[in-house]
Amino acid sequence: MKEKNETGLGLPAPFYIWDRSETPMEGDVLxxxxxxxxxxxxxxxGELPAGVHLWRHRGAAVLGLRDRRLPEAEAAMAQFAAEGWSVAVRNSGGALVPLDEGVVNVTLMLPNPAGVMEHRADFRRMVALLTETLRDAWGLRAEAGEIAGAYCPGEYDVSVDGRKFCGIAQRRQLRASAVQAFVVAGGSGSALAARARRFYDTAAGARAGESGLDYPVVEPGFTASLAELTGDAALDAAAFKRALIRSLERHGAVRAAEPPVPPQGELERLVAAMRERYDKRA
Structure with missing residues (x-):
């Protein structure tokens, strides 16, 4: 399938929206x-066009590789699992991200036929999409830059007035890339941050605070939902999704009638492979 012209955000056309966010997922977050x-x-x-995948999960802790290597990571993971949360190590960069019904996961999936490494360009494309959405829908001025004290801190944190509402990670394949944004739309950002901090308090164990231990120091006040940032309690995951889709459609995206369906057993096979590869201490 050949690419046609690009949209204003540099998205190849055709570009599809695969929305599976209407009902939050449950079970294995992988x-x-x-x-x-x-x-x-x-x-x-080249068998599918580029697209964006939207989804939510009712309750999950998605770890980065460095989180899994903490001395008491298994105890922290077990604690979350005992509370009914799905716990897994993702195959993209970054650190722990807690998910609940108020978090909209937005993933841009783009072809890369030449296999060129342009990860910063992909991050900037996601930031541009989010900042445009917030500006047009709520008049918010969002910007990118690491927010110390937030969970999963990184160069491409997206924040308003110093409070982070979105983290971005990336997964690259040989001929395609995925840029994942975890957008805290509704609910309480500080509550999610408190969960992340509790994970690290347990996972660091007796070595908490040691300079050689690699984990973020999370302070709940540095993360907020869009509902909290706007002061609009009615702003929820659905409202953010509608605004995001309007932005995407302005750039030529088309809502697919149905998301693509994988062959039977394919997802379970990939989950098993991901868990075997990434869910290890060393």
Whole structure:
């Protein structure tokens, strides 16, 4: 499938919206990551156009590789699992991200036929999409830059007035890439941050505070939901999704009638492979 002209955000056309966010997912949180892995493979082979995948999860702790290596990580993971949260190590960069119904996961999946490493350009494309959405829908001025004290801190944190509402990670394949944004739309950002801090308090164990231990120091006041940032309690995941889709459609995106369906057993196979590869201490 050949690419046509690009949209204003530099998105290849055609560009599709695959929305699976209407009902929050439950169960294994690796399933949506496996779904995106499958989509990216098809996009990389030219069998699918580029697209954005939208999804939510009712309660999950998605770890980065460095979180899994903390001395008491297994105890912290077990604590979350005992409370009914799905716990997994994702195949993209970054650190722990807690998910609940108020978090909208937005993943841009783009072909990269030349195999060129342009990860900063992909991050900037996601930041541009989010800042445009917030400006047009709520008049908010969002900007990118690391927010110390937020969970999963990074160069491409997206924040308003110094409070982070979104983190961005990336997954690259040979001929495609996925840029993942975890947008705290509704609910309490500080409550999610408190969960992240509790994970690290347990996972660091007796070595908490040691300079050689690699984990973020999370302070709840540095993360906020869009509802909190606007002061609009009615702003929720659905409201953010509608605003985001309006932005995407202005740039030529088309809502797909139905998301692509993988072959039976394919997602379970990919989940098993991801868990075998990434869910290890060393």
């Amino acid at each position: 399933l949506p990551f496996a779904y995106e892995e499958w989509l990216c493979r098809l996009i990389g082979r």
